[in-house]
Amino acid sequence: MRAAATTAILATLLFASTSEAGRNFTLRDDISGNGFFDAFTWWDSADPTHGFVDYVSKSDAQKAQLSYVDSTTGRFVMRADDSTVLSAGSSTGRKSVRIHSKKLMGDGVLIAKVSRMPVGCATWPALWTSTRGTWPTGGEIDIVEGANDQGPTNLASLHTSNGCSIAGGSGYGNLTTVDAATRNTTSLTTATLRLDSGTTESTYCGYQPGCSVRFSGQKSFGSEFNDNNGGFFVMTRDTIAGGSGISVYFWPSTTAPPSLLTSSPAAPYLLLPDLNTSSSALTTSSEGQDWGVPAAHFPNNATTCEMDKLYGQHEIIINLSLCGDWAGATFDSVSACQLTGSSCEAYVARNPSAFTNARWEIDYLHVYTDSALRSALRSHQGTLVTALVVCVSALLVFF
Incomplete structure (x- = not known):
């Protein structure tokens, strides 16, 4: 009976420690307007994705108004040059911008309010996080x-x-x-709620092209996104052993996302899938900030994707490439781009006005993290278990 009691107490304490770590997010960075110039560095080396771009330094980007804060909206803007005709056979490409966060991000939540993204033939915009190490070790x-x-x-x-x-x-x-405060559970059928709402396009995550999920929600990319005045992208990352995995959420600007996304920054309460149960589960707080089903979910699973061994600390990266490994390779297969009667690089070189709308307009980034607590749990898990065993044993002897 004492052995059973010991096991039960240990399980309870360990569950409380790790489950609370999974939800204990606190605001680390609130980046908006001129804050981007302090929080990011400007990449001015060759494009690793072989785009027909000339990434410029921060000072050059500011001088050429390729990076600035809109005086009317207060949004941070980064864009491609839209005035220079490049000489035939130019090897440097059109001037553009790629920025990397100075701080690294581990497990936590990244919220991006975006009002416009770059559009047009030859454009390849991305908002992403990635390792500083040898890609893809450490993940993307x-x-x-x-x-x-x-x-x-x-x-x-x-x-x-x-x-x-x-x-x-x-x-x-x-x-x-599962209510985080009461632990009360309510079963929901697959028809009522799914782990994500998207469609898997590729299942193997290793190297290129990686694993991917196409959103089901309309107006989440391209001209339709801009015409709808943008929206909210949220990435939640829970890659510690036993964590839920990685999810991406999207809300168009015309919908009502959870209030914590639009109010002053505060610790978010959200749904976190728990894949350690016999069936997938979602955990939400008693505050009622139900984020619903993510647009894309990538499970952390000891059998199919052991994320604590695959993911490390990441930079946050925002960029606009032109042509390159993706936009260049698919340029001729897009009907609108076919009508240009040109190759991707020739189109970019000769048509600067085509890139007037090739720009990001970002209202803010909020970064929430619990990496310090998770690191402590990961580093001292053995110590924690030993200490708990000693304490419980002492209690049992006392009683």
């Missing part, structure tokens, strides 16, 4: 990405080293909601 998470203005739906992707895959199909999972 593509939150917003697409090429040649191919909306209206966004594609979210993962890239890892070998050993990670996701399920195919359109949405999956039987779900149970």
Whole structure:
């Protein structure tokens, strides 16, 4: 009986420690307007994705108004040059911008309020996080990405080293909601709620092209996104051993996202899938901030994708490439781009006015993290277990 009691107490304490770690997010960064110039560095080296772009330094971007804060809206703007005709056979490409966060992000929540994204043939915009190490060791998470203005739906992707895959199909999972305060559960059928609402386009996450989920929600990418005045992209990352995985949410600006996304920054309460149960589960707080089903979910699973061994600390990266490995490779297959009667690079070189709308307008980024607590739990898990065993044993001896 004492052994059973010891096991029960240990399980309870360990569950409380790890489950609370999964939800204990606190605001670390509130980045808007001129704050982008302090929080990011400007990449001015060659494009790793072989785009026909000339990424410029921060000072050059500011001088050429390729990076600035709109005086009317207060939004941070980064864009491609739209005035220079490049000489025939130019090897440098059109001037553009790529920025990397100075701080790294581990597990936590990234909220991006975006009002406009770059559009047009040859464009390849992306908002993503990635390792600073040798890619793809340490992983990559593509939150917003697409090429040649191919909306209206966004594609979210993962890239890892070998050993990670996701399920195919359109949405999956039987779900149970669990109140974080009371632990009361309510079963929901698959027809009522799914683990994500998107459609898997690629199931293997290793290297290229990675695993990806196409959003079901319209107006989440391209011209349709801009015409709808943008929206909210949210990435939640829970890659510690036993964590839920990685999810991407999207709300158009015309809908009502959870209030914590639009009010002053505060710790978000959200649904976190828990894949350690017999069926998939979602955990939400008693405050009622129900985020609903993510647009894309990539499960953390000890069998199919052990994320704590595949994901490290990440930079947040926002960029606009032109042509390159994706937009260049698919340029001729897009009907609107075919009508240009040109190759991708020739089109970029000769038509600066085509890139007037090739710009990001970002209202803010909010970064929430619980990495310090998670690191402590990961580093001292053995110590914690030993200490708990000693304490419980002492209690049992006392009684």
